[in-house]
Amino acid sequence: MKLKKTLKNILKSIGYDLVRLDGGLGYGSSENELLKFMKETQVDLILDIGANKGQFGKAMYNFGYDNKILSFEPLSAMHKMLKETSESFPNWHVYEQCTIGEKETTTTINISNLVGNSSILPIKSTEYNVQNSHYVEKEEVKQITLASLNKNDNVKSAKNIFVKMDVQGYEHFILNTLKETNYNIVGFYIEMSLVKLYDGQEDYLYICNLLKDLGYDLVYVFPESIRNQRMIQCNGVFLNNTLSYK
DSSP: OHHHHHHHHHHHHTTOOOOOTTOSTTTSOHHHHHHHHHHHTTOOEEEEESOTTTHHHHHHHHTTOOSEEEEEOOOHHHHHHHHHHHTTOTTEEEOOSOEEOSSSEEEEEEEESSGGGOBSSOBOOOTTSOTTOOEEEEEEEEEEOGGGGGGOHHHHTOSSEEEEEOOTTOHHHHHTTGGGOOSOEEEEEEEEESSOOBTTOOOHHHHHHHHHHTTEEEEEEEEEEEETTEEEEEEEEEEETTTSOO
């Protein structure tokens, strides 16, 4: 105990902290906290929308998730890396290169010099956006909807699905088709913005109210990015209202 206290004090002196990976709700790592919700709701499939090169999926498997993941990524370079990353995990499946939106069509992705900021939407000029973030090229990609997955084998065989979304302002466009799905979504893990970073984006309050109307309650929040001593983005966990606050 004395060693732990000493180590914590040393780390705090240089701006860090020491926490248990599984420290109880509110005290562990974000991956472990999220995994608790997955276990509680008996999730057997994660829809990983906006997978980039697979950071989220890899983290979930490394922290103990062992069921299926179906990942989606629109950018060709990232999609290639995503497929390579997924090959080390037998339950990890990668959908064909596409984006997900409110209708089946072809759309254009604006690619940022900071790839994680790439979006279908125009980037806003604001002091709260990532400094020097700007679009450098475009890529035309296929767009599907959540309802397009109604006949997907991985989706059809799943009993309890959790949807992770990191889509740079496009959240509400995706959620607008939720009523057209025929599979059981028990929860969502969604990156939300407290300030609008893209033209056409809706903020966290709109997303919370939209999901509330669709039958999902916000039950947990993880800070995501902070600038000028202001939280800019957070990740919200939403559970079906039959599972949230009983």
